[in-house]
Amino acid sequence: MIGWFDQNLVSILNGFAIGSLLFILAVGLSIVFGMMDVLNLAHGALFLVGAYLAWNLLSDGATWGGFLAALGIAALVGLLAGGVLSVMTEPLARRPILDQALLTLGVSLVVAEVLSIVYGNDALSVGAPPGLAESVSFLGRSYPAYRLALIGVGLVLAAVVYVVVERTSVGALVRASVADREMVSAMGIDNRKVKVAVLGIGSMLATVAGVLGAPVYGARPGLDDTILILALVVVVIGGLGSVKGALVGALVIGQVESLGRALLPDVASFILFGTLALVLVLRPRGLFGPRKLAGT
Amino acid sequence: MSAAVESTVADTPVSADRPDGRRRPPPLLRALPAVLALVLLAAAPFFLAPFATTVLGRVLVFALFAVSLDLLVGVTGLPSLGHAAYFGVGAYTAGLVSVHVTSEGVVPVLAAGLAGAVAAAATGWLAVRSSGVFFLMLTLAIGEIVFQLATTLDSVTGGSNGLYGIPAVRLGGTPLTLAGYVYWFVLAVTVAGFACLWLVSRSPVGGVLRGIRDNEPRMRSLGYSPFRYKYVAFVIAGAFAGVAGGLFAAQVRLVTPSEAGFTTGALALLAVVLGGAGSLWGPVLGAAVVVLVRDALGPTLDGHGPLVLGIVFVLAVYLLPRGFAGLAGVSGALRRRRAARGGAT
Amino acid sequence: MSGALLSLSGVSRHFGALTAVDDVTLDVPAGARHALIGPNGAGKSTLFKLVTGSMPVSAGRVSFAGTDVTRLPEHARARLGISQTLQHSSLFTSQTVEQNVLLAAQRRRGSRASLVPRRQAAARERVAALLADVGLGSRSGSPVADLSHGERRQLEVAVALACDPQLLLLDEPAAGMSPAESARLVELVRALPESITVVIVEHDLDVVFALARSVTVLHLGRVLLTGAPEQVRASHAVQEAYLGTGREALFTDSAGPASLGVS
Numbered sequence: 001m002i003g004w005f006d007q008n009l010v011s012i013l014n015g016f017a018i019g020s021l022l023f024i025l026a027v028g029l030s031i032v033f034g035m036m037d038v039l040n041l042a043h044g045a046l047f048l049v050g051a052y053l054a055w056n057l058l059s060d061g062a063t064w065g066g067f068l069a070a071l072g073i074a075a076l077v078g079l080l081a082g083g084v085l086s087v088m089t090e091p092l093a094r095r096p097i098l099d100q101a102l103l104t105l106g107v108s109l110v111v112a113e114v115l116s117i118v119y120g121n122d123a124l125s126v127g128a129p130p131g132l133a134e135s136v137s138f139l140g141r142s143y144p145a146y147r148l149a150l151i152g153v154g155l156v157l158a159a160v161v162y163v164v165v166e167r168t169s170v171g172a173l174v175r176a177s178v179a180d181r182e183m184v185s186a187m188g189i190d191n192r193k194v195k196v197a198v199l200g201i202g203s204m205l206a207t208v209a210g211v212l213g214a215p216v217y218g219a220r221p222g223l224d225d226t227i228l229i230l231a232l233v234v235v236v237i238g239g240l241g242s243v244k245g246a247l248v249g250a251l252v253i254g255q256v257e258s259l260g261r262a263l264l265p266d267v268a269s270f271i272l273f274g275t276l277a278l279v280l281v282l283r284p285r286g287l288f289g290p291r292k293l294a295g296t
Numbered sequence: 297m298s299a300a301v302e303s304t305v306a307d308t309p310v311s312a313d314r315p316d317g318r319r320r321p322p323p324l325l326r327a328l329p330a331v332l333a334l335v336l337l338a339a340a341p342f343f344l345a346p347f348a349t350t351v352l353g354r355v356l357v358f359a360l361f362a363v364s365l366d367l368l369v370g371v372t373g374l375p376s377l378g379h380a381a382y383f384g385v386g387a388y389t390a391g392l393v394s395v396h397v398t399s400e401g402v403v404p405v406l407a408a409g410l411a412g413a414v415a416a417a418a419t420g421w422l423a424v425r426s427s428g429v430f431f432l433m434l435t436l437a438i439g440e441i442v443f444q445l446a447t448t449l450d451s452v453t454g455g456s457n458g459l460y461g462i463p464a465v466r467l468g469g470t471p472l473t474l475a476g477y478v479y480w481f482v483l484a485v486t487v488a489g490f491a492c493l494w495l496v497s498r499s500p501v502g503g504v505l506r507g508i509r510d511n512e513p514r515m516r517s518l519g520y521s522p523f524r525y526k527y528v529a530f531v532i533a534g535a536f537a538g539v540a541g542g543l544f545a546a547q548v549r550l551v552t553p554s555e556a557g558f559t560t561g562a563l564a565l566l567a568v569v570l571g572g573a574g575s576l577w578g579p580v581l582g583a584a585v586v587v588l589v590r591d592a593l594g595p596t597l598d599g600h601g602p603l604v605l606g607i608v609f610v611l612a613v614y615l616l617p618r619g620f621a622g623l624a625g626v627s628g629a630l631r632r633r634r635a636a637r638g639g640a641t
Numbered sequence: 642m643s644g645a646l647l648s649l650s651g652v653s654r655h656f657g658a659l660t661a662v663d664d665v666t667l668d669v670p671a672g673a674r675h676a677l678i679g680p681n682g683a684g685k686s687t688l689f690k691l692v693t694g695s696m697p698v699s700a701g702r703v704s705f706a707g708t709d710v711t712r713l714p715e716h717a718r719a720r721l722g723i724s725q726t727l728q729h730s731s732l733f734t735s736q737t738v739e740q741n742v743l744l745a746a747q748r749r750r751g752s753r754a755s756l757v758p759r760r761q762a763a764a765r766e767r768v769a770a771l772l773a774d775v776g777l778g779s780r781s782g783s784p785v786a787d788l789s790h791g792e793r794r795q796l797e798v799a800v801a802l803a804c805d806p807q808l809l810l811l812d813e814p815a816a817g818m819s820p821a822e823s824a825r826l827v828e829l830v831r832a833l834p835e836s837i838t839v840v841i842v843e844h845d846l847d848v849v850f851a852l853a854r855s856v857t858v859l860h861l862g863r864v865l866l867t868g869a870p871e872q873v874r875a876s877h878a879v880q881e882a883y884l885g886t887g888r889e890a891l892f893t894d895s896a897g898p899a900s901l902g903v904s
Binding site: 109226 | 375377419422425426428429430432433434436437438440441444445448449557558559562565566569598600602603605606607608609610612613614617
């Protein structure tokens with residue numbers, strides 16, 4: 001057991017790194033849908049925007065200044081993009097959910113194409129900031145320091161989001177409106193402002209995740225779809241609108257993606273689908289999804 | 297194959313005493329536009345250049361694919377983002393059958409349809425249990441998994457290089473090498489596939505599917521089990537997506553993982569939305585727009601056709617909530633209303 | 642089963658801390674014309690949902706025609722012969738009047754599993770007859786979207802009857818109907834054969850007393866009283882239940898069933 005653990009330590013750690021990135025992505029996606037009924041299919045494209053931003057600022061030598069600037073700009077871009085998306089989806093608020101999803105799908109096609117026009121079709125790699133670029137020894141194995149830091153950032157962010165959602169008044173509003181969509185307007189709060197804020201923060205998490213993920217995954221066309229689908233699987237497994245669900249789902253899918261691919265490379269895709277299938281057969285609304293009352 | 301279908305979609309065949317008192321034209325007259333379209337399509341190779349003929353063939357293939365998706369999206373109300381999975385399964389199956397077994401006639405295409413149905417049956421039982429946005433996400437995940445399988449199983453599929461060297465379709469042992477012959481083969485299968493899907497949508501089961509789309513809880517209280525009907529629709533749609541994939545393999549003779557990918561599925565959905573979900577003939581027009589922009593306009597834009605398509609997508613969602621068919625429906629409704637007003641006074 | 646077509650024993654339904662239906666035991670004999678009345682929030686609609694199976698019970702047993710159906714899903718119960726109209730119109734809004742009723746009729750009389758178009762003559766004949774009965778004979782080709790509120794209620798009844806039910810549950814069928822429309826409804830329900838058992842929830846007490854031969858009063862999810870209409874009208878407990886929730890004294894209203902103008 002210990003021997004097996006030792007052998008696969010790198011894969012397990014990679015799984016945690018992927019998981020922590022997926023959590024940052026999925027929690028935004030999940031809360032946006034849980035609160036606002038908007039399925040943002042442009043989430044992956046926003047991630048890619050963040051990744052290319054990181055490349056812009058870090059390709060001439062990775063510095064902390066460049067890295068932090070990339071994070072800051074990405075956060076700003078994300079907030080703005082969320083605001084734009086929220087304005088764009090507003091006229092469709094009374095139409096079926098599919099229409100809003102299609103709109104974001106169209107936006108994601110446009111964004112991905114523009115990125116490939118600007119940056120070309122080659123995979124670009126991004127260096128980690130100094131001090132984190134090297135490998136360190138961890139439990140007797142050599143492991144990239146940046147990925148350890150990424151796991152740490154994911155954990156801190158998870159703790160912050162958890163405290164905000166579970167312990168603050170803003171969080172109470174979030175939870176209430178996930179449980180009952182009419183709640184926001186019933187409390188006399190301007191629904192549109194909440195939507196701008198929620199989509200802004202959700203999109204910001206996506207672009208920031210893009211910067212954080214860039215030293216690991218780089219930036220390339222197609223990465224947006226891969227990331228979007230993994231994040232969606234996380235959200236489905238965890239349950240829409242649940243922070244706890246996003247965390248558990250991200251950790252599970254992180255391990256499936258990393259450990260699963262390392263141990264059983266040929267059937268890893270089946271494992272991903274199998275995990276999804278198993279969860280949905282046992283819990284159709286996800287592990288921590290809202291309990292829907294029949295007939296209501 | 298357009299206006300005739302629309303008129304039967306809009307009206308119920310038996311109600312002779314129509315409230316507006318307007319006589320239905322005789323069946324032959326109603327079928328006229330469809331017959332005309334068919335004659336034009338069949339004659340196309342005589343007056344089109346080989347390249348244009350090939351592009352038109354691609355339009356037909358993509359149209360059959362989009363119409364099969366419309367059975368899910370428009371008729372049943374199940375928006376699938378992963379329908380390309382079954383298109384891809386069909387394309388690879390037809391390609392492999394052609395390479396390793398035979399490329400005789402419709403054999404690879406039928407094998408592709410069967411494979412599409414089997415793949416849809418295997419994955420649909422899970423997808424169909426969910427609804428709304430969960431269905432969207434699940435089908436997206438299914439599509440991506442097929443895409444990844446196509447990329448990783450390179451001993452079978454040729455990996456990201458694709459499956460190439462697919463032999464030409466043979467009829468009675470003679471390979472069809474001329475673009476025009478291949479086009480006619482594609483046209484024949486597409487028309488047959490469209491006819492099947494149209495029959496299904498006009499059948500009692502099609503009626504049940506529309507009922508589920510409009511009001512699933514009410515269908516349950518009328519004694520229908522929505523799951524079974526949705527599952528059947530999913531498998532049928534998968535089968536015809538597979539057939540379309542088989543035609544793709546026969547026409548292009550190269551199958552890459554992107555045939556099963558996210559973008560293919562999204563473009564099919566665009567064709568359905570653009571054409572008008574639920575009308576079946578609308579998505580044919582939508583598919584024509586999508587393929588023309590991608591294949592004919594794309595090269596002049598450095599291969600960035602998807603950029604135009606993305607913009608079209610965004611505009612279509614705002615401006616054409618019911619697609620081209622919606623435009624036809626609006627004028628039809630206006631005519632009806634005018635007729636009703638005329639009858640009242 | 643002593644001839645009871647529908648039999649509820651100890652049926653309850655909780656929503657969290659709230660108990661919407663509380664230990665209801667009720668037998669509806671075959672051929673009954675039974676009304677459920679009670680102030681808003683008495684649990685009438687919830688009770689209907691527990692009978693049709695669109696909502697699971699928290700406790701208790703539902704039997705229909707001698708079989709325990711507590712665990713059966715809604716569509717299976719519908720096939721046994723339970724049919725309903727819903728409080729809020731629940732129709733197939735993108736389709737015509739005829740298609741709406743046909744969906745219900747083709748399940749029993751048509752070829753619902755056919756994948757190619759069928760004429761379904763038997764089912765369509767039945768649809769035409771039902772539409773004539775409810776007064777929509779001339780509207781069969783109209784889209785549902787063009788119907789008035791009252792016409793939609795009439796269509797609901799046609800859809801429910803097209804299932805050939807043994808038990809027909811009507812949830813406020815007269816809500817929003819004009820006096821003429823509700824008079825027609827009363828006539829239609831009165832003309833139904835004894836083989837169809839009718840249970841009705843209705844606020845319009847004129848309609849209730851014109852139709853019902855037995856009445857159950859629900860209050861706060863419990864059965865307050867079951868009896869003949871005269872008994873219920875005379876009961877002090879019932880009057881208090883209505884008054885106690887701040888409603889007008891419905892039973893002291895002078896307008897009796899005679900004023901309905903139904904002959």
